[in-house]
Amino acid sequence: MEKLLIIAIGAIFISNFVFSRFLGICPYIGVSKSLDSAIGMGMAVIFVMTLASTVTWLINTYFLQPTESNLFYILFAEKIDLSYLRTIAFILVIASLVQFVEMVIQKVSPTLYSSLGIYLPLITTNCAILGVAILNFDNIDRPYNFIESIVHGFTAGIGFTLALVLMAGIREKLEMAPVPRPLQGIPIAFIMAGLMAIAFLGFSGLSID
Amino acid sequence: MSLFNEFSKGLYEKNPVFRLALGLCPTLAVSNSIENAIGMGLAATFVLVCSNVIVSMMRKAVPNKIRIPIYIVVIATFVTIVDLVLEATRYELHKSLGLFIPLIVVNCIILGRAEAFAGKNGVVRSFVDGLGMGIGFTLALLVLGFVRELLGDGKLIGISILGEAFKPVLLLILPPGAFLTLGIFLGLFNWIDIKRSK
Numbered sequence: 001m002e003k004l005l006i007i008a009i010g011a012i013f014i015s016n017f018v019f020s021r022f023l024g025i026c027p028y029i030g031v032s033k034s035l036d037s038a039i040g041m042g043m044a045v046i047f048v049m050t051l052a053s054t055v056t057w058l059i060n061t062y063f064l065q066p067t068e069s070n071l072f073y074i075l076f077a078e079k080i081d082l083s084y085l086r087t088i089a090f091i092l093v094i095a096s097l098v099q100f101v102e103m104v105i106q107k108v109s110p111t112l113y114s115s116l117g118i119y120l121p122l123i124t125t126n127c128a129i130l131g132v133a134i135l136n137f138d139n140i141d142r143p144y145n146f147i148e149s150i151v152h153g154f155t156a157g158i159g160f161t162l163a164l165v166l167m168a169g170i171r172e173k174l175e176m177a178p179v180p181r182p183l184q185g186i187p188i189a190f191i192m193a194g195l196m197a198i199a200f201l202g203f204s205g206l207s208i209d
Numbered sequence: 210m211s212l213f214n215e216f217s218k219g220l221y222e223k224n225p226v227f228r229l230a231l232g233l234c235p236t237l238a239v240s241n242s243i244e245n246a247i248g249m250g251l252a253a254t255f256v257l258v259c260s261n262v263i264v265s266m267m268r269k270a271v272p273n274k275i276r277i278p279i280y281i282v283v284i285a286t287f288v289t290i291v292d293l294v295l296e297a298t299r300y301e302l303h304k305s306l307g308l309f310i311p312l313i314v315v316n317c318i319i320l321g322r323a324e325a326f327a328g329k330n331g332v333v334r335s336f337v338d339g340l341g342m343g344i345g346f347t348l349a350l351l352v353l354g355f356v357r358e359l360l361g362d363g364k365l366i367g368i369s370i371l372g373e374a375f376k377p378v379l380l381l382i383l384p385p386g387a388f389l390t391l392g393i394f395l396g397l398f399n400w401i402d403i404k405r406s407k
Contacts, residue, residue, distance in 0.1 A: 022238040087311045088285040091285050096278075184399075190389070194388030201385060
């Protein structure tokens with residue numbers, strides 16, 4: 001339980017996906033123009049990240065890594081190391097997962113689809129999703145287990161949403177502000193993100209071990 | 210458009226980072242030193258050129274509906290090659306680029322060029338376009354890496370330049386510095402545009 005809390009606080013604040021890992025910058029700048037779309041995108045990212053963490057963990061453990069629990073080992077009693085296929089396998093799984101989720105939501109809940117639908121295709125090329133799937137295995141100390149991966153995916157999504165919603169709130173106010181012409185639009189968004197990243201840098205002083 | 214224009218448009222006029230604002234995640238993450246910038250730039254250029262050539266060769270055989278998954282598989286294949294080669298030959302660089310090597314797959318510059326250019330144009334043109342865009346990306350990383358390493362550490366490629374008296378602006382090496390530097394550069398390019406159009 002304590003470990004899970006450490007992972008959660010780490011993913012939301014200390015190594016926030018946007019401000020300290022630089023993942024998902026394109027949607028962060030692109031979708032943060034209004035608060036409504038920021039919340040919609042955030043929800044979609046949390047959902048897909050949790051799902052992607054779950055599925056990629058299962059794929060990596062039962063198909064790619066040469067361990068005792070690998071399905072090929074159980075079937076053929078021979079260790080086959082497919083871990084070099086990880087990048088290709090993960091991106092394909094994520095792309096088809098997003099497509100699948102989109103179809104399911106469209107069938108099951110048209111209202112949810114009308115609010116999340118337009119953000120789902122954008123998510124395939126969101127590097128935060130592939131990033132969280134890879135980080136579940138390649139993080140500094142050790143690969144996460146199943147539950148830890150799900151928690152990491154979910155909280156990383158929350159961290160991303162937090163950054164996105166904060167930014168959208170500021171950018172809505174910024175519409176009224178007299179910004180110099182060359183800095184209008186994306187440049188000022190980056191400078192704002194820099195200032196917010198300085199604030200988030202404060203969390204790196206948190207010692208949670 | 211002549212072949213040379215096809216090449217040179219990626220350098221300034223349609224620079225993927227400063228003009229099109231694409232591929233920003235790796236730009237921010239690995240521009241903290243010149244060495245990382247060159248490594249990342251060359252890796253991405255290799256993937257971009259190879260995927261452009263392959264996509265362009267396949268463009269008549271690929272059904273329109275499933276073109277994106279096919280492009281992604283092509284790109285992911287070359288990224289895996291780069292990943293394994295770097296790990297075997299440049300281990301230190303591979304370690305410091307870390308997560309961002311597999312993430313070349315989702316770099317929007319590469320999929321963007323496959324979709325917008327290589328899927329519609331011939332092999333030679335696609336090759337030249339990929340090379341130009343890749344070098345443009347590398348140049349953008351270099352410019353950011355130069356500023357951040359020089360001011361943030363007082364060094365270039367590990368050699369002290371500004372001397373002992375210079376107090377490094379540590380912030381520029383840290384994550385916020387990436388956002389601030391890129392924001393200021395984007396503003397600078399906009400400013401040049403506005404000046405020119407007057």
